[in-house]
Amino acid sequence: MKAIYGLIRAYFICFLFGQAFANPYPDPDLVPSEPTGIRSLPGSEGRSVDLKSLQKESLRVSIAWNQEDGSYSWKSAIYEMSGTGSLNRKAKNFDWRGSFRGVLTAEDGTKYYSSIGTGYTFRSLVRDLSFRFPGVDGLLSFDLYAEDSESGEIKHALSHSFESSTIPKLAPIEVESRMLEESSSDDFLLVTIYADGYKAFERGRFFRDAAKIPGIFDRYQFPARSKLSFLAVFAPSNDRLGTAAHKGSDIKPHDSFLGLYYPYWRNFGRWYHVVYPTDELKYRRSLASAPYDYPIALIKSSEYWGVGNYNELTAIPSDNSKFGYLLMHELGHYLGLNEEYEGGGKTELEFAPGIAEPWSQNITFATSRENLKWKKFVLTQTPVPTLAYRWKNASKGPWGLYKGGYADSDKKRSHKPGMQCVMSTGDRFCPVCSAAIEAKITYDLGGFELSK
Ligand SMILES: [Zn+2]
Known part of the structure; x- marks a missing residue:
């Protein structure tokens, strides 16, 4: 009965949403295709590599999310060889992005940070939240901070202390x-x-x-x-x-x-x-x-x-x-960027309805130049907000504060930097997204980057 119900439900959902959202977005007819005939050259498939020269030990923490009551609970921790030199460096810098933030405190008080997920739907898609830290040991404590699904505020959600000697190591997997x-x-x-x-x-x-x-x-x-x-x-x-x-x-x-x-x-x-x-x-x-x-x-x-x-x-x-x-x-x-196209239904990268400002680098609810996080890309002669008729093209912009983006989520408040970008249907990243990617890479390499 359950199976039949599932089938009927599947057909109903496909029928319903197949009608309402017939086109995947961004629309495949609008986005760039690969040049025809692009193939990797023979011999370009790389060389064998001994992973030991690249691997660092990391500690992965898993937190379960309970759909029934929205609570979080400690699930497990494990040491694994998925870490890198960059992960070890960046983990000491606070990451203010991410809708779910893990903080690991070592015995000597050193804190390590790991953030993950865009928006509240993320919890129900992955169900277990995973955070990776350097492979530290001793008496450790973990704290979870999570986006409130109504207000969008980041709130403390869980604490758990554990001794590293009780944590298993992941057996190697053959690849x-x-x-x-x-x-x-x-x-x-x-x-x-x-x-x-x-x-x-x-x-x-x-x-x-x-x-x-x-x-x-x-x-x-x-x-x-x-x-x-x-x-x-x-x-x-x-x-x-x-x-x-x-x-x-x-x-x-x-x-x-x-x-x-x-x-x-x-x-x-x-x-x-x-x-x-x-x-x-x-x-x-x-x-x-x-x-x-x-x-x-x-x-x-x-x-x-x-x-x-x-x-x-x-x-x-x-x-x-x-x-x-x-x-x-x-x-x-x-890397944190959100949609710069409109339509196609709500995005699963939607933030809580009460959030004051999305942390994604390329959409904003700001309405004035003073509060605009990408104001350094907006010329003083460009009006803010910026009406669509002012847009010329990806080379000339002008970059401003255009209504749109964020798919069909919060259409009243969402604004974006321009009308062409890879995050909509363009064939290059806009200057705001390029700068955001560069800043994220700086952070992930262990450099400190705090500007919002
Ligand atoms: Zn962009």
Whole structure:
């Protein structure tokens, strides 16, 4: 009966939302396609790498979210070899972004910070919140601060103390890793590309697909590009992603390496255009097969979809003709940026209705120049707010305070810097987003960046 109910519900949801939100947004007819014939060159699939030279121990904390009463509870902690030199450096600097913030206090009083997730829906999509810290030991205490789903205020939600000797170490997971491109900088960030939905016989295909990615960062003139190293990690999956299906009220772990699937358990309108972990602990265990700063799930799929969420995931379909655009747009979300397009239903990156100002760098509820977080990009002769007719093009702007962005969320208050950007349907990042990405990379490298 439950199964039949699930099927009926799935058809009803697909019918209802298929009508209301027929087009995925950003509209695939508007966003740039890959130049035809782009393929990685033979031999560009990188070289074998001994991960030990890159890995640092990290301590991962998992907090469960209870949907029934909205409470948080301690779930587990584990030491794993997913850390990097940059993670160790950045963790000592407070991260004011993220809707869920973890603070680890060591015995000597040193504090380590980790933030994750954009908006309150995030809790119901991942269900377990994961925070990564350097692999410190001794008597440790953890505090969770979470966005209130009504007021948007960040409030203390949980404290837990524990002794590091009671925490297990994650057993190594066998994967094949290849270094696609190495930064020449001493301080760098690891962009680690994971195979998901590739069968064992598609190993070669995965490495060729992954090898296209560094070139896309070049084409989009990605900020601080020289600070990035690219690592590709393969492990076979039993199941492909396939097309979105509603699988009933119980969440079934998807049998792929990372276990990512369309979040049918959370109907926010566009669940079939994104993927989230069906089992957050499995997702994190698989990521921990290699060190990472920016994990990218490359999923064997030709459908048009994509997802990015702050410090949680970037996932894109390997075989879609909008591959490069989707990669840049979704990685923008991973770095904190929000939508600069309108329509398509509410975004799952929506903040609580009572929030005074979204922490995403490229949307604002401000109405005056004085309070505008990107005012340094707005010429004094540009009126604020800025009416749409003033917009010329991506080269000339003018950058200002235009009504829009944030998909269909809070349409009365949301404003954006311009009318063209990768975070809408453009083929380059606007100056506000470029500066935001550069600042985030500075922070993630261990530099201190506090400007809001
Ligand atoms: Zn932008």
